[in-house]
Amino acid sequence: MNLFAKFHELIAAILGRIAAQGRLPAGLDLQRFIVEPPRDPAHGDLSTNAAMVYAKEAKKFFANPRQLAVEIAAALADDPDVAEAEVAGPGFINIRLKPAVFARVLRAVLEQGPRFGRPALGGAKKLKINVEYVSANPTGPMHVGHGRGAVFGDALANLQAFAGHDVTREFYINDAGAQVDVLARSAYLRYRQALGEPIGKIPEGLYPGDYLKDIGAALAEKYGRTLLERPEAEWLDEVRGAAIDAMMAMIRADLACLNVKHEVFFSERSLTRGGAGDLVAAAIAELRRRGLVYEGRLPPPKGQPVEDWEDREQTLFRSTAFGDDIDRPLMKSDGSYTYFASDIAYHKSKIDRGYALLIDVWGADHGGYVKRMRAAVEALSEGRARLDVKLCQLVQLMRHNEPVKMSKRSGEFVTLRDVVDEVGVHAVRFMMLFRKNDAALEFDLSKVIEQSKDNPVFYVQYAHARSKSVLRQGVTIPGIDISSQALAAADLSLLQDEGEMELIKLIAQFPRIVEAAALSDEPHRIAFYLHDLASSLHAHWTRGKDRPQLRFLNEELTDLTAARLALITALATVLASGLGILGVSAPEEMR
Numbered sequence: 001m002n003l004f005a006k007f008h009e010l011i012a013a014i015l016g017r018i019a020a021q022g023r024l025p026a027g028l029d030l031q032r033f034i035v036e037p038p039r040d041p042a043h044g045d046l047s048t049n050a051a052m053v054y055a056k057e058a059k060k061f062f063a064n065p066r067q068l069a070v071e072i073a074a075a076l077a078d079d080p081d082v083a084e085a086e087v088a089g090p091g092f093i094n095i096r097l098k099p100a101v102f103a104r105v106l107r108a109v110l111e112q113g114p115r116f117g118r119p120a121l122g123g124a125k126k127l128k129i130n131v132e133y134v135s136a137n138p139t140g141p142m143h144v145g146h147g148r149g150a151v152f153g154d155a156l157a158n159l160q161a162f163a164g165h166d167v168t169r170e171f172y173i174n175d176a177g178a179q180v181d182v183l184a185r186s187a188y189l190r191y192r193q194a195l196g197e198p199i200g201k202i203p204e205g206l207y208p209g210d211y212l213k214d215i216g217a218a219l220a221e222k223y224g225r226t227l228l229e230r231p232e233a234e235w236l237d238e239v240r241g242a243a244i245d246a247m248m249a250m251i252r253a254d255l256a257c258l259n260v261k262h263e264v265f266f267s268e269r270s271l272t273r274g275g276a277g278d279l280v281a282a283a284i285a286e287l288r289r290r291g292l293v294y295e296g297r298l299p300p301p302k303g304q305p306v307e308d309w310e311d312r313e314q315t316l317f318r319s320t321a322f323g324d325d326i327d328r329p330l331m332k333s334d335g336s337y338t339y340f341a342s343d344i345a346y347h348k349s350k351i352d353r354g355y356a357l358l359i360d361v362w363g364a365d366h367g368g369y370v371k372r373m374r375a376a377v378e379a380l381s382e383g384r385a386r387l388d389v390k391l392c393q394l395v396q397l398m399r400h401n402e403p404v405k406m407s408k409r410s411g412e413f414v415t416l417r418d419v420v421d422e423v424g425v426h427a428v429r430f431m432m433l434f435r436k437n438d439a440a441l442e443f444d445l446s447k448v449i450e451q452s453k454d455n456p457v458f459y460v461q462y463a464h465a466r467s468k469s470v471l472r473q474g475v476t477i478p479g480i481d482i483s484s485q486a487l488a489a490a491d492l493s494l495l496q497d498e499g500e501m502e503l504i505k506l507i508a509q510f511p512r513i514v515e516a517a518a519l520s521d522e523p524h525r526i527a528f529y530l531h532d533l534a535s536s537l538h539a540h541w542t543r544g545k546d547r548p549q550l551r552f553l554n555e556e557l558t559d560l561t562a563a564r565l566a567l568i569t570a571l572a573t574v575l576a577s578g579l580g581i582l583g584v585s586a587p588e589e590m591r
Contacts, residue, residue, distance in 0.1 A: 065091030190216025322375035
């Protein structure tokens with residue numbers, strides 16, 4: 001039950017009737033306005049900017065937006081659910097609903113349970129979505145920055161699935177290119193070390209982390225000393241394959257500790273297997289057939305000395321035809337493919353697999369790459385698919401307001417596993433989502449283990465545990481049945497206190513929050529909403545300490561207690577659903 005969607009449809013119908021009377025232009029897009037809670041709750045339950053949005057189109061028929069707003073408000077006032085509809089300022093409309101509407105919201109939560117808030121999508125609205133996230137180079141354990149992308153991508157996939165879409169979670173293995181050759185040489189050095197050979201200081205350019213010792217030991221056990229007798233050209237492929245397999249096993253384990261699981265692991269090396277299996281060549285050939293690939297020269301890069309620019313003819317993709325700043329090279333001077341060419345082929349494979357929406361989660365340092373990839377997806381799909389790139393900013397790891405030093409095991413950074421082991425998976429996930437993905441994040445390890453209102457994850461989880469505690473006590477009261485069916489039949493008109501009404505109105509917002517978060521690919525909206533809902537419960541609970549008549553349980557007033565247990569059940573249901581989207585537990589008890 002989405003009150004905001006219902007009134008959006010109602011207002012659109014009113015505008016449609018006005019247009020049918022010839023007092024608004026025909027063919028007007030009647031979906032452009034919004035219905036939302038007013039900023040000041042004293043102004044009502046819903047607010048809309050419909051008259052303001054269509055002010056330009058209505059100018060010929062109405063003296064000003066307020067005049068149109070008055071007509072919309074008059075029509076709204078005739079709806080049986082509306083207690084009052086009034087015009088504010090130049091043309092905003094504030095709507096106050098009858099109490100019975102909110103009773104229906106609670107009953108909808110009780111009847112639908114975990115399904116409450118899920119849109120009933122079908123047809124063109126239900127999308128086949130591919131969410132690609134993490135995609136870390138398989139050259140070391142995952143660090144905290146990878147963790148933010150992992151949590152964000154996983155929560156975004158949960159959100160889109162909750163919203164009714166068909167979602168696939170994918171990891172792109174960067175197992176081609178120079179970095180995996182460096183990995184192989186680094187593993188080979190540790191292989192020599194495992195055999196007792198002195199290796200001295202790790203040479204510049206190789207990976208120094210201790211995690212490679214285990215790979216070296218495994219190579220020594222498998223091959224003995226035989227690799228020492230072979231030149232690099234002979235052992236490189238085998239060692240590289242073994243090292244990538246070992247690193248991917250480590251990455252999978254790191255992801256598992258964060259409760260992140262991908263359904264598809266796509267190998268970059270599979271794109272260039274040669275012959276008919278060369279997907280990069282096939283993608284370039286298809287674009288060339290459509291006149292989107294040509295041989296040409298690029299102008300010198302802006303802001304760089306001319307002597308650093310190589311003036312040569314190159315194989316170029318016409319990305320400027322799709323909004324990019326310049327056309328992009330597909331081949332290097334040595335005849336190999338650019339990274340962009342491989343990424344084109346990879347995204348073509350997603351399109352060929354039938355995905356209508358491709359969501360890529362990247363680190364913020366890849367922001368300059370977005371335009372060219374959007375251009376490529378638009379060209380490859382001919383508009384059938386859309387690419388949405390979400391950038392995750394850096395994470396600054398702190399303890400007591402001081403930066404945390406690097407991990408000895410990684411040799412370069414603090415590993416994700418170290419952080420999860422210290423503060424727990426649910427604290428990590430919630431705090432990674434309690435800030436918008438494209439904003440920098442300070443993660444203070446000392447604060448996320450505090451059991452206080454200053455720790456958002458504790459605050460929200462405690463609200464759920466507190467709700468469940470009330471229900472456990474409620475079942476002991478004679479004459480009280482806490483089954484959802486029984487509570488849905490309670491006299492919900494007894495819920496009249498301002499704190500109770502605030503909770504009900506926040507619960508009613510959940511379907512709207514889910515829809516808005518899914519449309520914008522922003523799971524942090526769920527985290528913010530849950531914090532607001534928890535704050536409202538805790539504030540109401542505190543009021544009940546001083547005013548016993550506000551407490552949820554009263555053995556002498558069983559009808560009122562049943563109504564309040566219906567409210568607390570609905571609250572617990574929404575908290576659990578929201579935490580589930582974030583991949584965070586909803587504990588029944590907390591100490």
